[in-house]
Amino acid sequence: MNPIWAVLLVAVAFVVVLRIKRRRRLPQIPVYARRIEGFQVVASLAPEMSSACLFDHGVQYGKGFRRKEGPELPHDERCRCASLPFSYTSNEVFNGALRNFAGVHNEVLGFTQEAADDLVAQLKKVESVQLPVDIEAYLAAVQVEESGEAMHAFLSARYTYLTEQKPAERQARLEAKMAAEH
Numbered sequence: 001m002n003p004i005w006a007v008l009l010v011a012v013a014f015v016v017v018l019r020i021k022r023r024r025r026l027p028q029i030p031v032y033a034r035r036i037e038g039f040q041v042v043a044s045l046a047p048e049m050s051s052a053c054l055f056d057h058g059v060q061y062g063k064g065f066r067r068k069e070g071p072e073l074p075h076d077e078r079c080r081c082a083s084l085p086f087s088y089t090s091n092e093v094f095n096g097a098l099r100n101f102a103g104v105h106n107e108v109l110g111f112t113q114e115a116a117d118d119l120v121a122q123l124k125k126v127e128s129v130q131l132p133v134d135i136e137a138y139l140a141a142v143q144v145e146e147s148g149e150a151m152h153a154f155l156s157a158r159y160t161y162l163t164e165q166k167p168a169e170r171q172a173r174l175e176a177k178m179a180a181e182h
């Protein structure tokens with residue numbers, strides 16, 4: 001073979017190998033650069049917040065999540081929920097960034113952020129089952145750390161709001177309780 005042809009052949013093979021290598025390398029984004037992006041619904045704590053606001057608080061959604069779309073906001077005329085965007089590296093997510101992204105919006109006088117978040121968790125638990133038959137039962141069911149006057153006032157107002165929302169259910173349960181007692 002002509003030595004010039006041999007050199008050319010080697011050169012062409014070299015270029016082809018380089019191109020294949022580069023193409024393979026391109027789509028691989030390093031792990032540390034991957035970001036998790038999405039939104040979280042953050043409710044505003046108030047005795048008159050609807051069940052929709054309460055139960056949607058904390059919902060995370062977006063491209064990389066099982067839930068792609070958030071709820072339609074506002075939930076109702078009293079709703080003060082917001083959808084807050086977040087963007088974390090996978091390392092930050094691994095270290096709990098999503099769990100600690102945003103607590104409930106807290107404007108209740110006398111509540112720390114911690115007490116407000118604890119209360120929301122308790123309300124979700126208690127209000128996912130039947131409404132307690134009276135205010136005493138409701139107060140006993142909501143197991144919050146905080147037990148000051150502000151908390152008592154909040155829970156009393158909350159119970160009043162709930163009974164106004166579900167008067168028929170409450171009436172039926174009151175009658176059942178009285179029948180059981182007599």
Ligand SMILES: [Zn+2]
Binds near residue numbers: 052053079080081
């Ligand atoms: Zn809402």
